[in-house]
Amino acid sequence: MAITSANQLELLQTAEAVAREKMIDPELVIEAMEDSLARAAKSRYGAEMDIRVKIDRRTGNATFTRIRTVVEDDAVENYQAELTVEQARPYLADPKVGDEIVDEVPPVELGRIAAQSAKQVILQRVREAERDRQYEEFKDRAGTIINGIVKREEYGNIIVDVGRGEAILRRNEKIGRESYRPNDRIRAYVKDVRRETRGPQIFLSRTDPQFMAELFKMEVPEIYDGIIEIKAVARDPGSRAKIAVISHDNSIDPVGACVGMRGSRVQAVVGELQGEKIDIIPWNEDHATFLVNALQPAEVAKVVFDEEAGKIEVVVPDEQLSLAIGRRGQNVRLASQLTGLDIDILTEEEESKRRQAEFNARTALFMDALDLDEFFAQLLVAEGFTNLEEVAYIEQDELLSIDGVDEGTAQELQARARDVLEARNKAALDNARALGAEDSLIEFEGLTPQMVEALAKDGIKTLEDFATCADWELAGGWTTVNGQRVKDDGLLEPFDISLEEAQTMVMTARILLGWVDPAELETAEEETEAGDAAEAVEMGEDNTEAGA
Missing domain, CATH: 2.40.50.140 (Nucleic acid-binding proteins)
Known part of the structure; x- marks a missing residue:
């Protein structure tokens, strides 16, 4: 086809029709037409030429122009689209680098192949525009x-x-x-x-936990309005779910509001989820209280929380064990997902046996190490003593408060404990040196002889070796693998070294070795604190705006 006055108006009509059908901007369709006509013109006049097409948005008239750019004398690469300042003088009065010479060229006749190519270009650009529109429409959803x-x-x-x-x-x-x-x-x-x-x-x-949360938001106006907040959701899709809610208005019961009159609200959600049973649980800041709620309908006798490990032990009556665990472990698994904690469930009988075993082990320790009779060793354990260090270095008044212990007995106990500890320390140091531990590591403040021995057994024999350790390698930690928390054993974990203590020790070693500049470290800490403070202020402003 030829771009003549006979089909100028048809170009605009076609662009309008395509844009309306695809629900995109007509300008994008016209730009695609201009690009396709320019490509067709290049195939006619030469691919090296810079041919551009402009379609008038009112009349539909298509203007074909050839553009030549003025460049430096030694920068000419394409003689069809570039020319030097001297070559441009016949066309421009005072040519400068960067100026453009625009010449109008005759419209081209589009043969069958060229027309088909132009059609493909237009369709491609329209498809891209349609995809962009779809993405922009759905990305916020x-x-x-x-x-x-x-x-x-x-x-x-x-x-x-x-x-x-x-x-x-x-x-x-x-x-x-x-x-x-x-x-x-x-x-x-x-x-x-x-x-x-x-x-x-x-x-x-339809299995994502947030699907259920969004359904509750649709069914419970108080959640939509922000009066009730969904704090956590755990699901076994199609079978059972637990949802933790909290009310920001003391006059509104969060559980009752989510259940609705005669269960109307929760039943609407259950119906959408193919009969999935839903436990609605009041959320609580206290981990133990929240966990007791999460394990409903089972009754909990006692909760022991290990905050550092993110682990919790739950003691239940013997007859409640199967109910607490649930069918195929479902109840405890959902409670674990809801609270974000690893949960170990023990019966009262199992816990009693474990406590008795610990009592016997500590009694045997004091009997063997301090040469005590069973009664006196049991008396120390009953008073809360768990190791020799506590006996050796505790204030003497603590020992004197035990019935039957006078000043002489207390002094003798502490002397025996210190003698045993010193002998153990000497043996540990001798073994560490035999393993190759150097004085730089042995004399490092914070490491006991037993710690040095444990490090030497693992091949850490110098202060340089110690400084290359990660904090979790020393103190241990937890790693999530395939959704399951896996324990990483630390070299110094048996000595109750916390992650923060391990970080401090490693950083101190690096400073002593000159690997880290204390001044730079202080500057980094100050910047971090300043950033945290700014973030806190920003969050406070956001909360104020939300409250307003």
């Missing part, structure tokens, strides 16, 4: 619930029509064995929206 209509099923994955695009509900994101047929209505959670080469990909989920 991630984390919300969307309604759609099932289009088809592909290898167990459900393709869902969500209006101006398609979304995918993967097989592992469906609840249980639920199945769908074409044209079924479906409600799902927008888990992720990604921009990919084939277009925006919208991933849906």
Whole structure:
């Protein structure tokens, strides 16, 4: 075809029609037409030429121009699109580098191949614009619930029509064995929206814990208004779930509000989740109280919390064990997910046996090390003494407060304990030196002879070796692998070294070796503190705005 007055208006009409059909900006379609006509003109006049096309937005008139740019004398690479200052003088009065010479060229005739190529360029640009529009529309809907209509099923994955695009509900994101047929209505959670080469990909989920949270937000006005807050959610999709809620208004019961009149609100959520049983639990800042609530309907006799390890032990009556664990461990697993803690469940009988074993072990320690009879050793354990260090270095008044212990007995106990500890320290030092431990490590403040021995056994024999250690290698820690918390044993963990203490010791070693400048360290700490303070102020301002 030729770009003549006969089809100038048709260009604008076509652009308007395509833009309206694809719901994109007509300007993008016209720009795609200009690009396609420019490519066709280059195939006619030469690919080296800089041919540009401008379509008048009112009349549809297409103007073809050739652009030549003025460059330095030694910078000319394309003689069809560039020229020197001297070569530009016939065209410009005072040419300078960077000036452009614009010449209008005759419109081109588009043959069959050129027309087909132009059509492909336009379609490609339109598709890209349509994908960008879809991504911009759906990217802000991630984390919300969307309604759609099932289009088809592909290898167990459900393709869902969500209006101006398609979304995918993967097989592992469906609840249980639920199945769908074409044209079924479906409600799902927008888990992720990604921009990919084939277009925006919208991933849906019906098993995500936040799907249930969003359903409650739709059914419970107090959650939507922010009066009640969902603090945590744990799900075994299609079977059972636990949701922790808290009310910011003392006059409103968070559990009752979520249940609704005669269970109307929670039943609406249960119906959407294919009959999934939901436990609504009041959230509490106190970990122990929250855990007791989370293990409902089981009764808890005692809770022992290890904050450093993020682990908690729960003691339940013997007859409550199966209820606390739940079918296939479901109840304790959901409670663990809800609280973010590793939970060990013991019966009262098991806990009693363990406590008795610990009592016997400590009694045997004092009997053997201090040469005491069983009664006196048991008396020390009953008073709370757990190791020889406590006996050796505790204030003597503490020992005198024990019935039957006079000043002479107290002095003798402490003397024996110190003698045993000194002998152990000497043996540990001798062994560490035999293993190759150097004085730089042995004399480092904070390390006991037993610690040095343990480090030497692991090949850490110098202060330089110690300074290269990570804090978790010394104090131990926890790593999450495949959703499960795994314990990392530390070299000095048996000596009750905390992570903070390990960090301080390693940093001190690096300073002594000259690896770290204390002044730079103080500056970094001050900057961190300043950043934390600024963040706290910013959060406070955000909270004030939210309250307003």
